[in-house]
Amino acid sequence: MAATDQRNEVFARIREALRVPAPHRHAAPAHDAAPAPNDGPPASDAFRAWLPAVGPSLNDQLVMFAFNCNQLRTELRTLASLDEAAAQLALLARENNWRQIASHRHPLVLPLAEKLALPTLLTDDGYAIPDLERCHAAITGCDALVAQTGSILVSSGSAGGRALSVLPPHHVVIAQRSQLVPDLAAALALARERYAPNWPSFLSFITGPSRTGDIERILVLGAHGPKQLTVLIVP
Amino acid sequence: MKVSLFIPCFVDQFYPQVGVSMAQVLERLGCEVDYPPGQTCCGQPPFNSGYWNEARAVAGHSLKTFAKSEIIVSASGSCGTMMKVFYPELFKDTEQEFEARKIAPKVHEFSEFLVNILGVRDVGAKFSGTATFHDGCHGLRELGIKREPRELLKHVRGLELVEMAEAETCCGFGGTFSVKFPSISTAMGEVKCDSIAETRAEYVISNDSSCLMQIQGLLDRRGQKARCLHLAEILAQT
Amino acid sequence: MTAYAREFKRMAARYTSDLRHRGLIQRALKGYETKRDEYKGRYQNWSEARQAASEIKWEAINHLDRHLAEFITKIEARGTRVFVAGTGAQARDYIVGVAKQNRVRSIIKSKSMTAEEIGLNEALEHAGCTVFESDLGEFIVQLRREKPYHLVFPAMHLTRDEISRLFHDELGSEPTDSPEELTMIARRVMRKNYCAADMGISGANFAVAETGMISITENEGNARLSTSLPKIHIALVGIEKIVPRLEDLALFLPMLATAGAGQPLTCYNTLYGGPRQPGECDGPEQFHVVLLDNRRTELLADPEQRDALHCIRCGACLNVCPIFRNVGGHAYGTTYQGPIGSVITPHLRGLQDWKHLSASSSLCGACTEACPVGIDLHHHLLQNRRNAARERPSLSEKILYAGFVFIMRHPVLYRLSTRLAPVFFPLHRLVKGTFFDPLRAWTQTRDLPVPARQSFHAYWNDKMSNRKARHGGN
Known part of the structure; x- marks a missing residue:
């Protein structure tokens, strides 16, 4: 029996339920709280005043990003030129004994990946999952780096699809x-x-890098995703 | 300042010394203390069990008893919370809502009254020994009292205050909860007693006698030597 | 007492007497507390952030019809198939139907409490599918044929030795006492499953109305793999997961991680807005979002407790709850454990059957204090107690409180009863702790205080008459 969508019924129930308004209660006061009356939820600009502080200058933000990477066990290398980046990649490849890698057509990334002269799977035109699974490393671009949290924002376009940045171990x-x-x-x-x-x-x-604390709350890196995460910042 | 004592039923019967000490401290600080004689129970047992009609019947009696009082000082953070926080909720949309709202701001827990209303930190008490302080949950989280009793204890000559790791963790009393779910209530109390043992304190002090009844009951059963005392009993020592 | 209540009491007694178990949980949560406090400390103002989170959720829930409709329109526009399920059964039927239609045999699942709520795995297995839980903790409890112990930490009740033995028995791995090696064993097993799965199933942490996306928070990468490799992705989402704007996540993602896991941000926070789009190189061909009511609208219809739908399932209230910390997650017998479970389960599964969970609280309020979206949890427990007693009062309590009220409204009777206590006290010694002891629930584990010889009331009367006499003598 095929299930039929219940959206009309559910929406009717929601509207019926909302006929009685709920008190616009502020968060139950913790003793350090100073609940202030407010019209409508605050805009995201306002969040900045409460979340962990981020310095205004680019240098402050670089320092913070580096601090967070260190805490998260992300390897961060800030490089002075593309040549240095290529050398750094070559070093990583040697140290970690990469024999095949995966990447994607990205104007910044691909030329560097190609310099390694390793068998390289490009995900752009589709790929077989087992082939990608066999790669030792994935080299991708990104949309942004986030100082406050040490995060890397990636998307289908900027990082060669969904799986490239999560399936290979590095x-x-x-x-x-x-x-x-x-x-x-x-x-x-x-x-x-x-x-x-x-x-x-x-x-x-x-x-x-991927992590878990599911066994006795002890941190282990590389649960299902990459065991290693390296960020190379180029000028 | 004219102050009415609110001595909850179990303090009246089991721990009258707490009330005696409160009266002494308040009188020493120049308050004119009275004790509205008709007081019985704040109504918390039926309230917490969900029997709000019955709770209103008892609470309504308290509203009448304290109707003429200007300031009400409670020996228990929990019973104080009942009057201050829960009466307005209990009497919401009833005839007595106005009275409930009127009485709420007049109610003070003992330590909070001394520090925030009288502005006293040193009551001139002397007491020798090491003690740890247990924060009763209602006082701590409903009334926001944390700093006040510690301020007072800091100024007691001869007293050494040692904080326990689980100071803010519930002792497991919870009124009827303690007899409806005795195994959980006891386990919670054991966590508290272990934390007390770690401090090696001789005394456990709190601003709530109901918590102390639970803690002392367990300490005794476990053979721990620490004695429970209400804050007022310490402050009354000179 | 209902069968559920009896079972809860039985389990609670069993778990509280297991000191090893209690020690394990307390230790695990101590570590969490330290980290949580460290990261909360980095916030410029946690309570303001909490206030804002509460207000955003208030807006989302109190205009749920509007936000949900927007979410559906936006996500459907990118080729997502949305199914709105009124009940768990309808959601199960739909998902099983999709599996059958596509001849799905192997399913990889990332952690979803909503799927637990509707018994999805059982339904899929019944239909002939094999379901692999990919989250490490979920994988462990699945191998043990157990329910998750905790919303966020499903296997926190197990030691590495127990997990090693389990892996040895079930997977044939060599015994080890290293959490890292155990994790790698699971990683190897799961890698095969990701690559072979025909379908991936996930939950969602948030559903962004304005852009039509779901957001999934995780640490391991299992959800990302489960939603990237298989040809079909089904996300099961409670209707209350809505947030209005994309930028709201800038607040919710870090707060969820800090409150729930003691982390500044979880490892992967991923937004999914559709199946593979034109020009994209991978991702599922089909993306289904199943929006689940399953009596959430009943909670919505209670304005007093509507804020319980603000819950982001971070688990912070469990972590600080002294009840949870002593009875553990399995005693509850519910999908959602701890304070939030005790608040919502009576709404989702029947008040009379589950009211005992609301009664089983000292109302200490640690949960409310910990909740990052400011749900008034412990007061809702009180309201559940009131609703339950109003709907079906217990005869014994009715009688008890009738007597109580009568005495407490008559100070003379009350004072008489206080005079009787010292008389009964010596008699009580004869039966103390035995079956005949009316105070047995207390006296089995705790000593009773001795009633004072003179009540405060009597003391005060004496004091006043002495004072009068003195003044009279002057």
Whole structure:
């Protein structure tokens, strides 16, 4: 028996339920709370006053991003030139014994990946999942870096699809200094400006390598996603 | 200042010394203390069990008893909360709502009254020993009292205050909860008693005798030596 | 007492007497507390943030019809198939129907409490599908054929030794005492399942109305894999998950992580707005969003407790609840454990059957204090008690409180009863702790205070008459 959509019934129940208004109660006061009367929910600009503080200058934000990466165990390398980035990638490839890698056609990323001269799977035109699963590393671009949280914003377009940045065991992100934004609100605003209304089907904030604490609340990296996350910042 | 004592039923019967001490401290600080004689119970047991009609019947009696009082000082944070926070809710949309709303701001917990209304920190008390303070949940979270009793205890000569890790954790009393779910209530009390033991304090002080009844009951059963005392009993020592 | 209440009391007694279990939970949650406080400390103003979160959710829930309609329109426009399910059964039927239509055999699932709520795995297995839980904690409890222990930490009741033995028995792995090795065993098993799965099923943490996207929060990457590789993705979403604006996530994502897991932000916070779009290289061909009511509208219809629908399922209230910390997650017998479960389960599954959970609280308020969206949890427990007693009072309590009221409204009777106590006290010693002891529930584990020889009332009377006599003598 095929299930029939109940939207009319559910919407009718919702409207009926909402006929009696709920008291506009403020959060139950904690003793440090100072609940202030307010008209409508606050805008995202207001969040900045309450969330962890982010310094105003680019340098403040770089320092904060680096601090967060360190705490999250994201490897961060800030490089002076594209040549340095290529050398750094080569070093990573040697150290981690990469034999095949995956990447995507990205004007900043692909030239660097190609310099490794390793067998490289490009995801842009589709791929077989087992082939991607066999790759030792994924090298991708991103939409933004977030200072406040040490996050990397990726999307279907900026990071070669959904799986490239999560299936291989080592994810390397190449980003430009100018891609650093102060906080999540700024990153979302940037995504809106770039994509709306034609949003990609996938947008993700990556905050450190994959992790779990499901066994005795002890932190283990590389639960299902990448065990290593490296961010290379180029000028 | 004219002050009416609110001595909840179980303090009246089991811990009269708490009321005696409160009266002494308040009189020493120059308050004119009276005790409205008709007082019985605040109505919390039926209220917490969901029997609000019955709770209103008892609470209505309290409203009458304290109708003429200007300031009501409670020996228990929990019973104080009942009058201050829950009466307006209990009597909402009833004839007595006005009286309930009128009485609420007059009610004060003992330590909060001393520190915030009388502006006293040092009541001139002396008491030698080490003590740890238990925050009764109603006082702590409904009335926001945390700093006040500690301010007062800090100024008691000879008293050393050692904070326990679980100071803010519920002792497990919870009124009728303690006998409806004795296994959970006891487990919660054990966590509290373990935390008390860690401090090696000789005394457990609180501003709520109901919590102390639970804690002392467990301490005794477990053979722990610590004694429970109400804040007022310490402050009355000179 | 209902069968559910009896079972709860039985389980509570069993778990509270298990000191090893209690120790394990308390230790695990101590670690969480330290981290949570550290990250809360980095907020410039946590209570203002909490206030804002509460207001945003208030807006979302109190205009749910509008926001939900917008969400549906926007997400459908990108080729998502939305199914609105009135009941759990309708949601199950729809999802099973999609599986059958597409000849799905193997399903990879990322953690979803909503799926637990409607018994989705059982329905899919009954239809001949194999369901693999991909979240490590969920995978462990699935192997044990158990329910999740905690909304957020499903396997927190198990030690590494128990998990090692489980993996050895079920997966044939070598015993190990390293959490890292155990995690890698699960990783290897699950990798095969991701690649072979015909369908991925997830829940959602938020549904953004304005842009038509769902947001999934996770640490492991299992949800990302489950929603990237299979050809079909079904997300099961409670209708209360709505937030109005995309930017609201800038507040909710960090608060969810800090309150729930003691993290500044969880590892992956992902937005899904449709199936694979033109020009995209991967992602599912079909994306279904199943919006679930399942009596959430009954809670919505109660303005007093409507804010319980603000819940973002962070688990903070469980973590601080002294009841949860002593009885653990399995004693509740509900999908949603702890204070939030005790508040909403009576609405979702029947007040009379589940009112005992509201009674089983000391009303200490630690939950309300911890809730990042400011739900008035412990007062809702009180309201459930009131509603339950109003709807069907218990005869014994009615009689008890009738007597209580009569005495307490008559100070003379009350004072008489206080005089009787010292008389009965010595008699009580004869039966103390035995079956005949009316105070057995107390005295089995705790000593009773001794009634004072003189009540305060009597003391005060003496004091006043002495004072009068003195003044009279002057």
